Amino acid sequence: MKARVVWVEDSVMLGESGSGHGVVMDGPPEHGGRNLGVRPMEMLLLGMGGCTEFDVLSILRKSRQQVSSCVVELEAERADQDPKVFTRIHAHFIVTGKGLSEKHVARAISLSADKYCSASLMLAKSAEITHDYEIRDEQ
Numbered sequence: 257m258k259a260r261v262v263w264v265e266d267s268v269m270l271g272e273s274g275s276g277h278g279v280v281m282d283g284p285p286e287h288g289g290r291n292l293g294v295r296p297m298e299m300l301l302l303g304m305g306g307c308t309e310f311d312v313l314s315i316l317r318k319s320r321q322q323v324s325s326c327v328v329e330l331e332a333e334r335a336d337q338d339p340k341v342f343t344r345i346h347a348h349f350i351v352t353g354k355g356l357s358e359k360h361v362a363r364a365i366s367l368s369a370d371k372y373c374s375a376s377l378m379l380a381k382s383a384e385i386t387h388d389y390e391i392r393d394e395q
Contacts, residue, residue, distance in 0.1 A: 268292055271299075297334070301345070301377070305330045307375035308347060308387075311368035312361075316351070319360045324394050325352040332383070342383040348375075349389040356391050365389055 258274040267283035271391065281296055283289030294302065296354065305328045316323050333344040351361050365387055369376055376385055 257274070266290060268298075286293055297340075298351050299340075300342070300375075301330050301332050304345065304373070304375040304379055305347065308365075308368045308373040309349075311372045312349065312351075312364045313370075315364035316356075316360060319357075319364070321353060321356055321360050323351060323353040325392075326350070342379055342393070345379060345383050345385045347387040349387065350392065351389060352392040352394050356393070358391060361391055362388055 260272045261281075262270045263273070264270055267288045269281045271278075271279045271281055272373060274315075279299070280293030281299060282293040283295065284291060309326055309328045313323060313326055316326075328364075329348040329350070331346045332342050334340045335343050349361075349365055369385065369387055379385065
């Protein structure tokens with residue numbers, strides 16, 4: 257896997273993934289940024305959210321669950337001193353669908369957290385990662 261990050265100006269950076277997709281990163285004004293994009297640490301948190309949601313949806317589809325929506329709300333705390341690594345991350349899944357099995361949803365989230373999500377497992381080396389979920393029935 258490869259990626260490239262190019263400094264544009266001030267605190268603005270353009271990231272390009274090996275698959276050719278771009279993303280703008282920037283810092284807050286108090287650090288010389290113009291608030292034009294996500295912060296690099298936010299990118300890490302978003303990456304973990306995307307990784308675990310991808311797993312959960314894949315597992316639920318294989319279990320023939322009829323998912324119509326899945327949202328992962330992430331909340332993280334960082335260390336006060338440099339390096340300001342994540343120390344705690346909580347992922348709250350909101351899964352919506354018809355007749356979803358709580359057993360299948362819980363299992364999918366657990367499998368992602370404990371076995372499949374590389375991003376979660378890597379971040380768990382510095383942060384306590386917790387998760388919970390709610391199931392919404394689609395009428």
